Amino acid sequence: MSSSSSSAPPRALKIGIIGFGPFAQFLVETMLKQGHSIRATSRSDYSEQCARLGIPFIRDMHEFLQSDNEVILLCTSILSLSEVVKSIPFQCLKQPTLFADVLSVKEYPRDVLQQALPPDSDLLCTHPMFGPESGKNGWKGLTFMYEKVRIRNEAICSSFLQIFSSEGCRMLEMTCEEHDKLAARSQFLTHTIGRVLAEMHIEPTPIDTKGFEKLFQVKESTVKDSFDLFSGLFTHNRFARQQLKNFEIAFENVKQKLLNRMNE
């Protein structure tokens, strides 16, 4: 699709954000720079932060839905998605709307939203494979995964994708299922190891090897994300449990090899 080429500047969109936590705030910075019109709602009160950014914070969900959004972007935690979606009074929507989400698991929001959305709303499931830490110096070369689950208004969808492609993201179209399989083996495993290292309270030593420095960085960036996020990666990705088992089995094998070798 030529309209989503990475060089074209994205057309200004009216984007409503549900869930104004750390990741939403990180995304909004770039969206505002690009000239989009943003408004936000969230469980907690972010009116001060929004005032500082010069965007409206709309506490009331009815009012938020009626505020003429072309895109509604779900940035809530994985664990709260179902509850948050239940609380959305979809009948207040004034027009067919593109719903998009950025949850770090993908089959789950796809299913929840396909069930809950009005039939005339579009659905784009996405996962930016980066965060406030890895994306702090720009998004160039960072991966943006998406699946067009149900798109009729291609123009709006493509303008939304251009938010990321125009920053140089590597755009990767992939099914939600394929995403969850791969993410369990990579991202979930990484968070698990990061949490184990945090649990061990690892700290730099004067004799760190390059390898240990990398593990320390993994630990540091893992614990910057909420435990809810980690927990969501496990609870709502059906492939995660097997990875946890695989890790346990692999550890047991390595331990046995060490003990066998020692007793040789």
Add this chain to the structure above:
Amino acid sequence: MSSSSSSAPPRALKIGIIGFGPFAQFLVETMLKQGHSIRATSRSDYSEQCARLGIPFIRDMHEFLQSDNEVILLCTSILSLSEVVKSIPFQCLKQPTLFADVLSVKEYPRDVLQQALPPDSDLLCTHPMFGPESGKNGWKGLTFMYEKVRIRNEAICSSFLQIFSSEGCRMLEMTCEEHDKLAARSQFLTHTIGRVLAEMHIEPTPIDTKGFEKLFQVKESTVKDSFDLFSGLFTHNRFARQQLKNFEIAFENVKQKLLNRMNE
């Protein structure tokens, strides 16, 4: 000590190397560049490799010991050290000699060598905290740990240390005990995680996060070292076993937190 300052070029030493495996070959490259005179012996036959480097490979241990070495550098595997030391006919030494080792554990070679060396030999225990991978673009800024266990000939010892300081290594004097405590928490833990990841056959995915890329690098560089090396880190560092336990406990805690959260 001004004689070990990092700018002075090291004086040419006659260095005999016992154990001509991957790490010794890596070290020798730099030693030859610096103009030292090297000869080697090993369990396996390295006469071809040595011929290519223009250095003598002396198969016979008696002949090797009589070949006028100022420094004898032990580069054998941790697991074979005691056997190798037992096979050294120390009575063949023609002069008081500096023995140095580069084993990745430190209390163990200190103890073995203190017991075995002739009383007039000096002993320097060292651990270059880098290898063929992390040191492939030079040694600048990489850490070199050492303990002067028993040094009378300060000049030779200091010339030997200059091999590393003159390349820009961060020289760190530390007891063997302190080294082993810290290395169990950093290097051994890193190798353990690298081996577990290898056991799981982790591979890059199209949606790798920066964190996962780091884990993959850790796995790649861990498996480049021999299993003997990893095994030695465990068997001959008395602090390693506790770290393995800590890792297991921390994993169990993280797993329990995930399961508890899921059942909330």
